[in-house]
Amino acid sequence: MIRAVITGSGSALPSNCVTNAELAKRVDTSDEWIVERTGIRQRYIANESETTSTLAIEASRKALEDAGVDASEIGLIILATATPDHTFPATATQVQQALGCRGGVAFDVAAVCSGFLYALGTADSLLRTGMAKKALVIGAETFSRILDWEDRTTCVLFGDGAGAVVLEAQDVAEDGPGILATRLHADGEHKELLYVDGGPSTTGEVGKLRMKGREVFRHAVVNLAEVLGEVLDDAGVPAEAIDWVVPHQANQRILDATARKLGLDSEKVVVTVDRHANTSAASVPLAFDVARKDGRIKSGDLVMFEAMGGGFTWGASLARV
Ligand code: UT7
Helix, strand or coil, X not given: CEEEEEEEEEEECCCEEEEHHHHCCCCCCCHHHHHHHHCCCEEEECCCXXXXXXXXXXXXXXXXXXXXXXXXXXXXXXXXXXXXXXXXXXXXXXXXHHHCCCCCEEEEXXXXXXXXXXXXXXXXXXXXXXXXXXXXXXXXXXXXXXXXXXXXXXXXXXXXXXXXXXXXXXECCCCCCEEEEEEEEECHXXXXXXXXXXXXXXXXXXXXXXECHHHHHHHHHHHHHHHHHHHHHHHCCCHHHCCEEEECCCXXXXXXXXXXXXXXXXXXXXXXXXXXXXXXXXXXXXXXXXXXXCCCCCCCCEEEEEEEECCCEEEEEEEEC
């Protein structure tokens, strides 16, 4: 059977690391509050020369090298972001140009923190229909550009970064590698709980992120537990068979609560929120790359990806790597 197989990964972070103590000099907060409520200790913030596309390009180059794939072989680029370099063209086309892979398909996906899951699910479908043989799936963000740096309830939570994977259509055995099942959801009912208060067609300004964190938290735990159950059912796999969960990194307490609901050992959950904070669409591929490169995630492992974000949007995907 034809499956989309992850054959490489890469990631990129801005050079500037900002600690909680540094933020406490700008807004009324403390390292103690941030660590206790979120698990975040530091985040990386892009400087003027670092943009969503420069981070995406660096992560993509590393992923291509890791997969041993030449840029010219890539027929599909899907880039998930809520912070594109420009309103248009799609940032994916800038990545395509920089990598030197012309002529294929390149587009952005806007599903905020679930963006990587949406991009992965879309790429999986397109590869299995034969539209392309090899794809780059990227999550890249510069959320620091849309933060209200006076609002302590949001500015301490986010960071910048990018992660990418190479996906290849391969003819594999039933128990072979590849994406086994994906479920994506959206519910526009709760827009006011997490949104940006601007845009090209409304204010004409980029706008700033606004969030009612406590309510988002509540929805996240319920929605994630539900979608994880759906994906396990679709794949016909029990929760105990999962080797690693690579979740969206919003809050250590959400990671713990979701693992508990699944009855999963917290040791199986990849955590980078302490180092990267919430990098929106970049957080899942960033965390995946960290755990793959440090040797935790090994060939043959069953890996569950999951995320929930603005929209609301949420989703999960199970892959044998
Ligand atoms: O990635 C997309 C999805 N996003 C998420 O999943 C985020 C989900 N939400 C969360 O992670 C948490 O709700 C937060 C980390 C955002 C907030 O944690 P919380 O435990 O829900 O705190 P809270 O919003 O209920 O606020 C508790 C108190 C408030 O003070 P009062 O009203 O109790 O006096 C806040 O004003 O903490 C205060 N507070 C802060 N204090 C110090 C809020 N932000 C800060 C801060 N420093 N940075």
